[in-house]
Amino acid sequence: MTTPAPGPTTDPVADLTTLLDQLTGDPDEPTPQQDQAAEPEPAFRNVDQFVGGYLVHVLERRVASGPTPGITWCPRWWAHPEALSRLYALWRAWETLRITDPGTGMSIWWRDHLDPHLTALTSDAGPFSRCGPDKHRDPKPLPAEPAPADVLAQLPDA
Structure with missing residues (x-):
């Protein structure tokens, strides 16, 4: 009371x-x-709304098509595990920074979050590298072999 x-x-x-x-x-x-207990409502309910309702509208990039240079983007971004994870992280950072730092949060988000993630997503070796504006190619995971038990036993959390 x-x-x-x-x-x-x-x-x-x-x-x-x-x-x-x-x-x-x-x-x-x-x-x-x-x-103190009330969490602010997110501006977007999920990553799909964030990407489709915000991100693709504020990014002004030429999308590569045939010989036209530009970024490589996949219309089925959600079908690439790395892209989904990175875009989810971008959405959560955007939601957090708009609340916690309304003065400079969006500038920080562009510089520290979007720019590096977008570069990784759209690079020649990124998850969208085999896709294009009108095509999607299923992701191809990196090759991996299970780690030997004696290697895992050396780790501090073993």
Whole structure:
């Protein structure tokens, strides 16, 4: 329970209303506990809405097509595990920075998050390298062999 602010005002009705609101919890005004516990709603419900409703509209890049130079983008971005993971991370960083740093958060997001991820996604060796604006090629995972047990046993979390 909270206590009224120190010092009476000159309006006893306002003092009583303030006290009653604090005791009963005015539904229009969040309590400090509600303020801290309430998570801000994301601007986008999921990564698909973020990519389709925001990212593809704010990025101004020429998409490579035949001999035309530009970035390589896949219309089925969600079918590439690396792309899905990177774009999910971009969405979560965007949502966090817009709330926690409304002054410079978006600049930080572009510089520290989008630019490096977009470069990796669209590079000649990136996940979209075999795709194009009108085509998708299924991802091809890197070759991997299981690690030997004696190698894993040397790790600190073994």
